[in-house]
Amino acid sequence: MIDPLFESWRRRAQPTPIEEFAEFYLSHSSSLVDTGPLAVTREWTGVRNAALMRRGLDVARSQAALPLHLDTLAALEAETWGAFLMSFLFVELQGRLDRGGIDGQQRALLQLVAPLTQLTTGKQAVNLLNELIEGAGSTGAVGCSDLPELLRNAQQRQVGEPASDALAIEALSCPDLHAALAALMGRASSCLRSIREPRLVAAGRQAVGALERAALWLESGKEPDVLEAGARRLALTLARGLQLALLCEHAQWMLDHGGDRRGFAAALRYSRLPVDLIHEVDPELDRLLLTRG
Numbered sequence: 001m002i003d004p005l006f007e008s009w010r011r012r013a014q015p016t017p018i019e020e021f022a023e024f025y026l027s028h029s030s031s032l033v034d035t036g037p038l039a040v041t042r043e044w045t046g047v048r049n050a051a052l053m054r055r056g057l058d059v060a061r062s063q064a065a066l067p068l069h070l071d072t073l074a075a076l077e078a079e080t081w082g083a084f085l086m087s088f089l090f091v092e093l094q095g096r097l098d099r100g101g102i103d104g105q106q107r108a109l110l111q112l113v114a115p116l117t118q119l120t121t122g123k124q125a126v127n128l129l130n131e132l133i134e135g136a137g138s139t140g141a142v143g144c145s146d147l148p149e150l151l152r153n154a155q156q157r158q159v160g161e162p163a164s165d166a167l168a169i170e171a172l173s174c175p176d177l178h179a180a181l182a183a184l185m186g187r188a189s190s191c192l193r194s195i196r197e198p199r200l201v202a203a204g205r206q207a208v209g210a211l212e213r214a215a216l217w218l219e220s221g222k223e224p225d226v227l228e229a230g231a232r233r234l235a236l237t238l239a240r241g242l243q244l245a246l247l248c249e250h251a252q253w254m255l256d257h258g259g260d261r262r263g264f265a266a267a268l269r270y271s272r273l274p275v276d277l278i279h280e281v282d283p284e285l286d287r288l289l290l291t292r293g
Helices: 002-011 018-027 039-065 066-100 104-137 147-158 164-172 179-194 196-216 224-229 231-256 262-271 283-289
Strands: none
Touching: 002 196, 002 224, 039 066, 039 104, 039 147, 066 104, 066 262, 104 147, 104 164, 104 179, 104 231, 164 224, 164 231, 179 196, 179 231, 196 262, 224 231, 224 283, 231 262
């Protein structure tokens, strides 16, 4: 339902703010959400970002014959799996809310997953499509494939919606951040408990460790300007830690149901990508760096 509504809105003669589309959608929806008026567009955006990533990889798959491209594409494939699983965790939680079957922990998790999904999958989609165009060389850049159009679509969604920093601050300003973090940790821990394969267990522990470190950093009594400066890295660490945990859980499920090892490969490849982005910052040094001499 969402996609045709958005397309009809996008093609109107006079461009309108994304908030108007949200009102347009909600006027056609039988249920309202309590995670903000843009929650439904975020749900749609996460799924569309994952779809753009999948389409881009399908276009570029022929490049995997070269070892260097194989390494790059494998990393991007793992990112796509992570974006997909996170987006549909959001869809699951929103569906539970719409049906009135959501508990308090799931509601708290939804409030945090909403901005994290939009922030992280948007960055993943743009980065992936940029990498694919670069790998395709002149063919990808001049429009001899679908890649430039896919990249434009991904960039337009980022431009037309809240900026990454705004989404990060929103995640940090969650109404009950402590409960939301506890719910996020609980979901990641449940993923870890479902895993038995030793290498997946190690990757799952890496995910939980990144989330624990992010929570400790947030609750360590830092000055407000330090917290704000680190908000984007905090949000991305929470999102990427969750994605890795979901990948490990799904990989174990695939091994148990048919022995498919693609999820196993995706989880291990993702675990070798940057997950924990937390580090100490000094805002004064940052200001000095940006001062013209």
